[in-house]
Amino acid sequence: MTGTRTLDSGPATGHPSTPWLEAILYRWSARPRSHPDADDLVVAARQVGVDLRFVGAPTAAGPGRRAAASDPTTSTSAVVTSGAVAAVLAELWRRGIGGGLIGAVGRLPGLPPRVHRFPGGPTSLRAVLDAQGELRAHRHVPAVDDDPAWTVQLDGRDPARMRVEESVYTVADGVFGTRGTLEEDGPGSVPMVVAAGCYAEGAPGELEGTPQLLPGPAWTQLDLRDPPPRRRTLDLRTGVLLRESDPDRDAEVPLRVVRFASLARPGTCVLRAEGAVDRLAAGPDLLVPDAEGTHVRRAQSGWSAATSSRRAWIGATSTTEVVDDDAGRRRIDRRVQLRRGSGARVTTDPNDDPPRHERPSFAEVLDDHRAAWAARWETADVEIGGDPDLQLAVRFALFHLMGSVASVGEAAVGARGLTGPAYRGHVFWDADVFVLPFLAATHPPAARAMLAYRVARLPAARERAVVDGYAGARFPWESADDGTDVTPGSFIGLDGRRRAILAGSLQEHITADVAWAASHYLRWVDDRAFERGDARDLLFETARYWRSRITLDRSGRGHIRGVMGPDEYHAPVDDDVFTNGMASWNLGRAATFVGATDPPHLRREANRWRHLADDLVDGYDPATGRHEQFAGFAALTPMRIGDLARVPVAADVLLGPERAAGAQVVKQADVLMLHHLLPRLRPRGSLVRDLDHYLPLTAHGSSLSPGIHASLLARVGRPDEALPLLRLAARIDLDDVTGTTAGGLHLATAGSVWQALVYGFLGVWTDHHATLHVDPHLPRSWTSLTVNLLFRGQHVRLCATDGRLEVRCDRPLRLMVGRRFQRTTPPVSVHRFGTDGARAEGRS
C-alpha cells in the first residue's frame, strides 16, 4: 500500500562532514565521577539508533547495565558491552559493521585506520551522539562503509556499460536475484528479477525454444526527476547497494537510494529512498514484464503481482510508505516479499504476509541481513596481501558466488547465476565442478542444495540413459527444471549456416562431473546421511552408465568413443583423456562406496567397476611422459595459438571451426582439467609435462580456462606465471572481457578464481582420510594469502606468508604441509613451508 504522511522537519541543512556511524566506541575509565551517567548515554544512543560500546569497563559492573537490562529487545542496536577494543571491533565486524561506520571517542589503542576518531571525553561523546541524532533527523538512508577493499564503485559514465553495471550490481539472496537496474529504469535497461529454478518456455526460434529464466515482478522502480548519474556503491561486505547523488550538486537535499535482498530472509527485498519531494516519487510498487502469464492485483496490505509460465511462477507482494516533511524532503520505504513455485498455478497469497505492525523494522531487517553476510564471509573470505586490485576482484567473485546459491532445498545454479538472462539459467557442469567446491568448503548447506538439485533429477537421467541404450543414469549437458537435456540442437554459425550443437549429445563427461561433485562435497563435509543415501545413488548410477558406455577392444582395453571433452574445438573424438579419466575415476570411486555389508550382487558389480576403471585407456604415453588429449590429437596440425593472436581468444572464431578442429589448438583445460580435478591419480611428473605442452596450445577461448591454468601453474610452483591468468579470471566481469557480462556474470569463472587461490596458490587439497593438505606458492608481489574454510565442520583459517603458514582452528586438525604431517595446536599453530622442496605435483 502506498501512503503518504507528513512529519515535522528536522534541520533544514545537511551536515556533510558528519559521518554516518553505526557504532561508537568510548573508553570508560575507572573514574566514574568524570562521566555523565552511563545509562543516560545508552538511552541517548538508543534513541539515535547508534550502537554504543564502552571499552575497558568490567562487564558485570560496567556502564549501561540498567538500561540494557530494562530493554532486552535492543539486541542489535544501542547495546552496551564491555571489553577490549579488538574484541568489540571483531563483534561489530561479525555484524557487518566495518571501520568506516565506527566512531571512537577518546584515545583507544588498536583502532584500524578506517575508524573515525573524535578527541575528548564525555562531552565529546555527547556531542558525537548529538551530531548523529541531528544527522538522522534528516537522513534515513544509511551509509555503507566505502572501504575500497570491500566496495565496487563503477563510475557510470559510459552509457554502453549500463547493462554491464546492472549485472555487476545484482543483489541476490541465493533464491531470488534482482539486477542492478537504475530506479528510473530508462531506455536500454534490462531490468530483471529471477528466481533460481523458475523457467518459462523459450521464444520459438530463439535457441530452439529451450526454457529460459522466468522474469519475475520488478520492485526497484521509482519516479525520479532529473536523476543523478549512475554512480553507485555495492558493499560486498553487507550486500547493500547504495546510490547517492553528487553532494556538490545536491547539497541541499541529496538523493539516496539503498536496496538489498535479505540474505537472512530470502525473498525479502528492501528499498529505501530519500530526496527532494519534487524529484522523488514512489511510482508503481511492482512492474511485471509485458508478457502473458502476468497477474497484478491490489491486496489487503499492499500490491501483489506474479508472473507465471506453464513451468513455474514468481510472485511478489509489496508495501510502500512515503513520508514527507515540511522542508520538502521525502522518504520512501518499500518492502517486497518474493515467492516462487513450480507449475502454472500461482499459489502465493499476499494476505499471507504478516500485518505491518508485526513485520521487522527496516533497521532490524538490515541488521539481520548484514549479520548474515558477515557470517558467510567469516568462513569464506580470502585476503591477499599486497594486491588491492585483485583483492577487490576476488571478493566480488565470492560475493556473487554466495548470493547465487540457496542454502536450503535444491539449488539450480545457472551459468550466470541470478544475475542475468544469458544462458537462460541452464545448469551446466559449471555448477558441479566450478561453483560447488567453493560452497562445499565455505557453506556446505548451499553445496548440499546443489547436489539435491542433481539427486532430484536422477530419474530423468536414468530415462536418458535408457533412451540412449545404456544403463544407469546420464545427466544432461544443459539442464533446467525437469532434468531433461535442454541443450539447443543447432544454431546459426558465424558463416551464416545452421550448425549442429554437439555438446548435448557428446559432452558425456557431465555425468562423471556430477558424481565428482558429490564425492568432493564429502571430502569437505562430514555428511553421513548423504554419504549413505543420495551419494551412493549418484555414484552407483553414474558408474553403471559408464560401464554400459565403455567398449572393450580385443585386448581388453576399454574405450569411450565419439565424445566431446571440455575442449569443444574437437568433436567427436575417441578416448578423450578428460572423459576417460573422469569415467575411470567415477567407476573406481563408486566401488569404494560398496562395503562388506552390501549384498553380493553389488559387491560383484563393484569389482567389475574396479576392473573397468583400470582397463580404460588413459591417454598416457610413457615415452613422452604426457597425455595425448584424445586419440589422434598428436597427428593434427601443430599450432601455437599465441603466435596467431593474443590470448584469450576464441580460436574457433579466429580460425574457423574446421581449421580449429584440424589443429592442435585447445579451447580450455582438457588434459589439464583432469589434473585439476584428480591431482592424485595421474602419473607422477605428468602434470608439469602436460602443462608445458598444452599451455602454449591453449587459446583460453572459454571463460573457464584461465582460472584453472592459474591454479595448476601455482600448484607446480610457478605462481608468478599463474598470476596474470588469475587476474584475467578475477576481472572477467568487472572489465567485461567477454563482451557478454551484460547478460549476467560468469559464475563458474568466479568459482575458478576461488579454486586457483585455494587449490593453486595455497595448495589446499583434501583426501578421503579427512586430512587437509596445504602447499603454498605465493607470487613475489603478494605479502600474504589468507583463506577461511569450513573443513569437516570446523572453521579453519590458513594464512601463508613468506615460508610461514599460520593455522587457526578450533580443534586438532589432520594437517599435511608439503609432504609432512604437522601437529596442530588449536587455536593457532605455525608451520614452515617450502623448505622441503615439496610440490603438490605427485603427492602421495
Added chain:
Amino acid sequence: VTPAPAMTTAVLAAIPEGPELATVAAAARTMAELLHVTVTGLHVGPSDPSHLEELSRRAGFPVRSEPGDPVTRLVAAARTGGPVLVVVGARSSARTDTPVGHVALELARRTTGPLLVVPPTSTLGRTTRPDRALVPLDDDPRTTAQVSPLVERLEDAGVEIVVTHVFDPAHPPTTMDQPAHAQAAWGAEFLARHGQGTHGLELRRGATWDAVLRCAEDVTADLLVLGWSQHLTPGHARTVRRALDRSGVPVLLVPSGAPSRDGGP
C-alpha cells in the same frame, strides 16, 4: 524543361548518358520517395535543351547540366547544394569483374554527405523497393553514430534494417563459451549498444570485406549501408572498395563527415 532548383533536402542523381541512366535514376527516385524528398539530376556535359529534356524524360525527374569535368562538377554540386543523398552509377559496364568507375570512386572520396553507388545490376526502384538494408557495424560507437541518422530514416520508411558484425582476424572475441548461448548474449548486448530497433543481427567471422558481401547475399539485402572514413589509401577501406567493386546491390556510403586529407576541392 524547368531548370532544376538549388537543392535542399533533395536527392541529387548523377545522370550518365548510357544505358545505366535508367538504373541510377530508378534508384534515385526510390530513395527520394523513401526519404520524402525531391530528386533532381545533374548531367555533366553540353547543355542542349532537347538533350536535357530527353534525359529528364528518361530519368523521370528534372535534370540540369553543367559543362566540365564530371568529378569536379558533381563534387561541387554535392557540396553546395546540400542534398541528403547523392546517387551515382558504379560503372558503365555491367560486367561484375569490372572495378568501380573513376567518377564513383572520386565522388566517394570527396563528397561529404551520403553517397549511393548503384551497380548496373541493381534492381532498386525498377523491380524492387528496398525491403532490407544490411548495416555492418564494427562495435565502434562512432561508426554507429555516423550511420544512425540515415538508417533511422530508412527504418522509418519501412526498410528492414539488419545489422551485421564481423569478427575479423584482428578483432576476434576473447571467448565463446557455448557458441549458441554466447553468440546470443554477445549479440543481444551488441544490438543494445548499436542497433536498437533493428530487425536482427547477423554475426560473421573472417575478413570483413568478404564476409559483408556474403552476408548481404545471405540475408537478401537490397541495400548495403557502410560508414567509412573516406581514406582509400592502401590498407584502408577494403570493405568499401570490395563493395563498390563487387556488390550486386546499391552501396550507401556514409562518410564520417570530415573531408579526407587528400579529398579537398
